[in-house]
Amino acid sequence: MPDRRVELMDAAIVTLAREGMRGLTHRAVDRAAGVAEGSTSYYFRTREALLAGVLDHLAELSTAEIAAVDVQDIGAVAGLIAQWSTAGRDRMLARFELTMESTRRPHLQATMRRLEGQFRSMAEELLIAMNVPDHRRRAANLVAQIDGLLFDQVVGTGPVRSREDLQDALVPMFMSAFAE
DSSP states (O other), X not given: OOXXXXXXXXXXXXXXXXXXXXXXXXHHHHHHHTOOTTHHHHHSOSHHHHHHHHHHHHHHHHHHHHHTSOXXXXXXXXXXXHHHHTTTHHHHHHHHHHHHHTTTOHHHHHHHHHXXXXXXXXXXXXXXXXXXXXXXXXXXXXXXXXXXXXXXXXXXXXXXXXHHHHHHHHHHHHHHHHOO
């Protein structure tokens, strides 16, 4: 049997992606998870705790997926973005919802900064390993560019890109990150 917290966080992600911030309530998560009313509030007493829990869960999932990919392989990175924008679309929608909400909630903003810092650190480690100068600035730019491409894919504002199209879009991003 899966951990109840994980089950609730997975249900919260789906609820947040489909209903938005207003639809994310403890009761809505209970319904989505198919558990007794009050289960979510038992584990996550406040709305802030619920939101922070979702953010942490999203970060854990994404970190594991990034770690499983050879980030020096642009095709593998394109495949990960394609997976996140299709099968993982609910997760990315929830992440973007929480990103926007964090601009209005100081506690959530602190959690978001910490988690986003983890992704920038991962990019920095890659650039350091490749002896890229000015790795901190270039890592921040690379993460922001990938986030923009992902946002474009997930919210449907741009053209639907194939994995090959995503790879083509990543080439200039990687080239600028690694350029002297």
